[in-house]
Amino acid sequence: MSDVAITTETPVKELFIKMVVAxxxxxxxxxxxxxxxxSDAQFAAETAPGRNTxxxxxxxxxxxxxxxxxxxxxxxxxxxxxxxxxxxxxxxxGLEMPPLAELKKNWKEANKRLSESIAKTTPDExxxxxxxxxxxxxxxxxxxxxxNVLINRTNHQSxxxxxxxxxxxxxxx
Amino acid sequence: MSDVAITTETPVKELFIKMVVAxxxxxxxxxxxxxxxxSDAQFAAETAPGRNTxxxxxxxxxxxxxxxxxxxxxxxxxxxxxxxxxxxxxxxxGLEMPPLAELKKNWKEANKRLSESIAKTTPDExxxxxxxxxxxxxxxxxxxxxxNVLINRTNHQSxxxxxxxxxxxxxxx
Numbered sequence: 001m002s003d004v005a006i007t008t009e010t011p012v013k014e015l016f017i018k019m020v021v022a023x024x025x026x027x028x029x030x031x032x033x034x035x036x037x038x039s040d041a042q043f044a045a046e047t048a049p050g051r052n053t054x055x056x057x058x059x060x061x062x063x064x065x066x067x068x069x070x071x072x073x074x075x076x077x078x079x080x081x082x083x084x085x086x087x088x089x090x091x092x093x094g095l096e097m098p099p100l101a102e103l104k105k106n107w108k109e110a111n112k113r114l115s116e117s118i119a120k121t122t123p124d125e126x127x128x129x130x131x132x133x134x135x136x137x138x139x140x141x142x143x144x145x146x147x148n149v150l151i152n153r154t155n156h157q158s159x160x161x162x163x164x165x166x167x168x169x170x171x172x173x
Numbered sequence: 174m175s176d177v178a179i180t181t182e183t184p185v186k187e188l189f190i191k192m193v194v195a196x197x198x199x200x201x202x203x204x205x206x207x208x209x210x211x212s213d214a215q216f217a218a219e220t221a222p223g224r225n226t227x228x229x230x231x232x233x234x235x236x237x238x239x240x241x242x243x244x245x246x247x248x249x250x251x252x253x254x255x256x257x258x259x260x261x262x263x264x265x266x267g268l269e270m271p272p273l274a275e276l277k278k279n280w281k282e283a284n285k286r287l288s289e290s291i292a293k294t295t296p297d298e299x300x301x302x303x304x305x306x307x308x309x310x311x312x313x314x315x316x317x318x319x320x321n322v323l324i325n326r327t328n329h330q331s332x333x334x335x336x337x338x339x340x341x342x343x344x345x346x
Contacts, residue, residue: 012186049222051343145192158329161335163335
């Protein structure tokens with residue numbers, strides 16, 4: 001779907017989906033670029049005093065992205081072992097984290113996999129219910145669809161991006 | 174439009190707009206709640222060492238929200254005087270900031286005004302071009318519409334919300 005050219009004849013459904021997916025891609029692109037630029041020391045640092053470290057947020061975003069696969073009916077989890085460390089526990093909980101190099105690979109693989117599924121999803125599938133809402137509730141609340149999950153996760157990722165950029169050295173002024 | 178009940182008969186256009194507007198409202202709601210909770214000292218503090226203060230981000234988000242009025246063809250700017258301080262200059266530029274109490278009022282008024290305009294906007298208006306893209310470019314890129322601006326500004330606001338929450342004291346653990 002992402003290769004379909006947008007023209008003035010593009011039906012509205014396709015246009016909306018293109019807009020939402022583009023926002024997700026832009027967010028993931030900027031987070032990925034930042035992750036590629038950070039040193040190991042920067043990853044280990046707190047984003048602000050007493051706050052989440054870079055490596056914690058890397059694991060956290062990877063877990064959230066990986067969880068979208070079953071939530072959107074795209075496939076199974078690849079890394080469920082991340083959840084106790086990066087979703088249900090805060091940073092510095094004492095739980096052992098995987099090595100940074102492994103987390104970086106997981107991040108890239110989770111996003112590659114999600115993007116492949118996104119590209120194959122039809123507009124009607126985007127408007128269908130996600131797997132965490134019952135058919136009964138969805139009949140009354142049709143906005144609780146898969147596309148809405150993508151909108152929500154894009155904003156979640158943006159929220160953490162605002163924190164992650166504090167790991168980079170400030171530009172010279 | 175925000176009072177229209179969503180049902181399974183809701184046309185797709187209305188459903189998409191409801192989803193995007195709901196995400197904007199949720200973002201603004203959580204930022205507003207945080208602003209209502211912060212003390213004057215917390216507003217004056219940096220979100221992280223050497224980074225933007227709470228009051229700078231309050232002015233910044235107010236300016237961006239106020240700018241959406243002419244960008245989306247909803248009306249004139251209320252606070253163009255905010256731009257040199259909060260948009261085109263970084264924090265601690267030496268430029269004089271308005272008092273915090275005044276900025277808080279501006280924030281509330283800018284959002285009230287934008288919300289009123291959002292409620293009156295039809296789906297076809299949301300799909301029409303915003304005022305910063307030419308008709309010629311829009312014909313080739315119909316995704317450069319008003320709704321896309323709202324998607325973009327929601328993620329922008331989320332990015333800064335991730336930074337603003339660092340002004341709050343951490344919850345007891």
